Amino acid sequence: xxxxxxxxxxKGQTKKFSVAIEQLPPFNPETMDKDKYEETQKVLFLxxxxxxxxxxxxxxxxxxxxxxx
Numbered sequence: 001x002x003x004x005x006x007x008x009x010x011k012g013q014t015k016k017f018s019v020a021i022e023q024l025p026p027f028n029p030e031t032m033d034k035d036k037y038e039e040t041q042k043v044l045f046l047x048x049x050x051x052x053x054x055x056x057x058x059x060x061x062x063x064x065x066x067x068x069x
Contacts, residue, residue, distance in 0.1 A: 004048050008056050010063060017055045021048040 001023065007016040022044045027037050 004045075004052055006052050006056075008059075010060050011067075013063060015059055017052045017059075019048045019051045019055070021045055 002021045003018055004021060005016060005018045007014060024037065024040060024044070027034065032040075
């Protein structure tokens, strides 16, 4: 299973985020053309990357909330 991992540092704190990339079944020319298959793979990668940045944003907000208390 493929996954994306990114590490971020914010106000002296560091955290690594990891998200699995949804996998497509093996390419089958009878069910999908090659260009469409590759495009779908890119979309799935971008969706996983977006999830990483959503997690990062939630993490930053939690840090800020703790600092304001």
